[in-house]
Amino acid sequence: MSRHVLISGASIAGPALAHWLHHHGMTATVIERAPRLRLGGQTVDLRGAGRTVIERMGLEPAARARTTHEAGLHFVDGRNHVRASFGSESLNGDGFVTELELLRGELADLLYQHTRDTTEYIFGDEITGLSDSGDGVDVTFRRGAGRRFDLVVLAEGFRSRTRDLVFADIARTRSFGLYTAYFTIPRAETDGNWARWYNAPGRRVVLLRPDNLGTTRASLSFLHPQGGLDRQPLSAQHEFLRGHYADAGWETPRVLDAMGDSDDFYFESIGQMRLDRWSRGRIAALGDAAYCASPLSGMGTSLALVGAYVLAGELARHPDHREAFDAYEAIMRPYVEQAQNVSALAPRLAAPKTRTGIRLLHTAARVAANPRIGRLTTRFTNPPADAIDLPSYGVDGG
Template identity: 80%
Template sequence: MSRTILISGASIAGPALAYWLHQHGMTATVIERAPELRLGGQTVDLRGAGRTVIERMGLEKAARERVTHEEGLRFVDDSNRVRASFGADALDGDGFVTELELLRGDLADLLYQHTRDDIAYVFGDEITGLTDTGAGVDVTFRNGADRRFDLVVLADGLRSRTRDLVFADIARTRSFGLYTAYFTIPRTESDDRWARWFNAPGRRVVLLRPDNQGTTRATLSFLGPYSGLDRLKVPAQQDFLRRHYADARWETPRVLAAMGDSPDFYFESVGQMRLEHWSRGRIATVGDAAYCASPLSGMGTSLALVGAYVLAGELSRHSDHHDAFQAYETIMRPYVTQAQNVSWFAPRLASPKTRTGIRLLHTVAGLAAGPRLSRLAGRFATPPADAIDLPAYRHSEQAGH
């Protein structure tokens, strides 16, 4: 079905959607505000239906060639003693770490390389205006000339500015009171193939994860009665982190010392996007822009890939875009609802306030990692990544073969 479709955002959902639209005979253009593909970011996993979509794209082998080879997650104390350990094969392979762990940038690059020959990518520009005329969408850009498209899909993240041009009145962000900083630091002898999780009193977490590039990915997460930290400039954010973590033990001083020289520092307020409707007229949303479930859910990548697959598939099935958008939402809503069912207490349980609470966390985690309770723990720790019956679209099964 011949349609011209503009996609805003070249991370995960955008390129995946462009791929499937092309498979169904539609013409996609992807616009990205950054001057080039953004290759930074932490580790993401391919699990459940998201992995199935990657398989249907013919990319499973290529994805496996880019895995971080992370062997699992260990909870450690001030002296780096292991208090609980979850291997990549724990919880039936779908626990904290899976066999298909990739850097977010590697997955984005994989999708881009797989689509760049068939899809028009425009970097260094962004949408500044959207006018749905009924017959099409007139789009104005910060740098490029005005253009008209049959449809527009917004796939540019939780903080999407373009979404606010259309959906600001029905968009609601759910906050967890959690802030997280992500950045890359040099690897040292203490870093191995295991992710290490350290809790400091005051609801502070330091997480170090191996990558496949000879460096280490650091995460600083904390809860507290703070507001507006994500709107500060990077130097101010880093100054706050140095003060906030100044007395934290373990390898925290090393992390703070390397933070200022990191090439990919990113700081965010962790939240979910609750959008009343995912489309309006000829404009739709997909991925985090529509239904970010937060990193706490473990479902962000699956939602992006599955949402892109279903949206493109329903557009191929329906000549009326209203029917296609409605079908897409009907299929995806239950999956999204389960993914967003993250308790407000979850980050508080994972980041205790006191040393006594940390010792209790280590005890509970140690028991959960044991053979007797691991299956029960898996019921609570495993994201509902398979909780959807993926439709089979006519052209999709042959894609990538």
């Protein structure tokens, strides 16, 4: 079917959609605001239906070659003593750490390299206007000349500005009162091949994860009642984090010292995106821009990959784009709703306020890590990554 589709966003969902559109005989152009592919970011996992989509793309071997080789997750105390451990095989291999853990940038690069010869990529530009005339969409850009496309798909992030050009009146967000800062720091002797999770009183978490590039991925997560911390200037964000974590203990001073030198620092308020509908006319939303489930869900990558697969498949199946968009939403909506079913208590349970609460968390983690108990708790702890019957769309292995 000869359709030319403009995709806004070159992270995970956008290039994945470009692959499947080309597979079904359509043409994709991907526009990305950043001047080049964004290779930063923390670890993501391929699990459930998301992993199935990667397999159907023929990319599982390439993805496996780029894994972080993370052995699992240790919960540690202030003296770096291990209080509980979850190996990559724990919780049926689908728990905190899976066998297919990749850096977000590594997965984005894999998808880009796989599609660059069949997809037009435009970096350093962005959409400024969308006019749906009924038989096409006229698009204006900040730098490039205006163009006309058959369809437009917004595959940007949770804070997508382009989404607000189309869906602002039907977009709702759910906040958890949780902030997270992500950045890369130099590898230290204490960094092995296990991720380490440290809780400090005051609902503060420090997480250090090994990567496959010789560095360590750090994150600082905390609950805080003040809104808008993520909208402050970079210097103010750094200053706040240094003050807020000044007495946290463990290896936190090392993390704070390295924070200012990191070139991929990113600070965000954790939340979910709820759109009443994922399409209007010839414009649709995909991935985090449409249905961000938050990092708490463990489902962001799966939703992006599966959503791209289903959207392209339904566009190939239906000559009428409205029927295709409706089918895409009908298939994906139950999967998304399960992914977004994250308890408001989850951040508080993971980041206790007191030392007593932290000891209780460690005890609960040790119990859950027990293989016999773990088999009983996986239905409550594992994200619903397989909770969808993927159509085949004529793909081998489907």
